[in-house]
Amino acid sequence: MSLAKPAMRGLLAKRLRFHLPIAFGLSLVAAAAFKFTVTEPRKQAYADFYKHYDSTKEFNAMREAGVFESVRPTRK
Amino acid sequence: MLASRALVRGLQSGFWRRVSTSSAAWAAHTHDVDVVDCSVPQYNNRLDTPLPDVPFVRNLSAKQKKLKEKEKGSWTQLTKEEKLALYRLTHELSYAEMRQGSKEWMTVLGGVFIFLGFTGLLVWWQRVYVYGDVPHTLSQESVAQQTQRMIDMRVNPVHGFSHKWDYEKKQWK
Numbered sequence: 001m002s003l004a005k006p007a008m009r010g011l012l013a014k015r016l017r018f019h020l021p022i023a024f025g026l027s028l029v030a031a032a033a034f035k036f037t038v039t040e041p042r043k044q045a046y047a048d049f050y051k052h053y054d055s056t057k058e059f060n061a062m063r064e065a066g067v068f069e070s071v072r073p074t075r076k
Numbered sequence: 077m078l079a080s081r082a083l084v085r086g087l088q089s090g091f092w093r094r095v096s097t098s099s100a101a102w103a104a105h106t107h108d109v110d111v112v113d114c115s116v117p118q119y120n121n122r123l124d125t126p127l128p129d130v131p132f133v134r135n136l137s138a139k140q141k142k143l144k145e146k147e148k149g150s151w152t153q154l155t156k157e158e159k160l161a162l163y164r165l166t167h168e169l170s171y172a173e174m175r176q177g178s179k180e181w182m183t184v185l186g187g188v189f190i191f192l193g194f195t196g197l198l199v200w201w202q203r204v205y206v207y208g209d210v211p212h213t214l215s216q217e218s219v220a221q222q223t224q225r226m227i228d229m230r231v232n233p234v235h236g237f238s239h240k241w242d243y244e245k246k247q248w249k
Contacts, residue, residue: 042235045234045235046234049233049234058230061243062228062229062230065228065229066228067225067228067229
């Protein structure tokens with residue numbers, strides 16, 4: 001009936017030694033995944049939108065639709 | 077947990093005079109009594125207290141007393157049944173029995189859902205008979221006008237609302 005003496009000390013340190021690298025790794029993976037699935041496509045979408053954006057044309061279209069209060073639609 | 081239940085029952089019954097007379101008769105089987113004497117140590121089934129303050133069975137019969145005498149000798153002389161009997165004298169539930177759990181959660185969940193459903197009926201009645209009319213801006217025509225204005229204003233043209241509208245063909249993409 002002689003069992004080995006169980007570990008009495010260093011239990012938290014042992015747990016941290018195992019779990020902290022995993023935690024850091026998973027966090028980095030999560031950050032990288034978010035960057036490459038969300039922020040990069042979003043930045044690209046905005047870049048593409050504004051590459052061929054004619055602000056004057058858009059402004060005139062909005063003016064004709066009558067959404068502005070400073071300029072009325074051109075009277076025809 | 078059983079002790080606390082007994083305690084609640086004790087408080088509810090209000091038999092304070094009986095609490096003060098903590099004779100051995102009350103402490104015989106230290107659970108399922110109407111009152112619990114809190115001034116003496118009590119038995120408890122707890123996972124974090126392997127050795128409770130008092131043994132479960134306090135008033136031993138003659139046979140049990142004999143077993144206790146035998147326990148004073150060498151334990152290798154005890155049979156398996158005797159060891160189990162000694163365990164049951166000092167403990168009510170084993171660790172496995174303490175951890176067992178029950179199907180009570182189904183009853184609880186069922187009761188919760190029943191009352192939620194009844195509340196839903198009340199809310200429905202309230203919606204029909206108490207609330208006034210909805211604002212006119214929620215009518216079909218008003219919503220159509222609002223949507224047209226949002227498209228004209230180019231709301232969220234990159235990812236969102238106006239991005240889904242085809243301005244050339246004047247329809248949703």
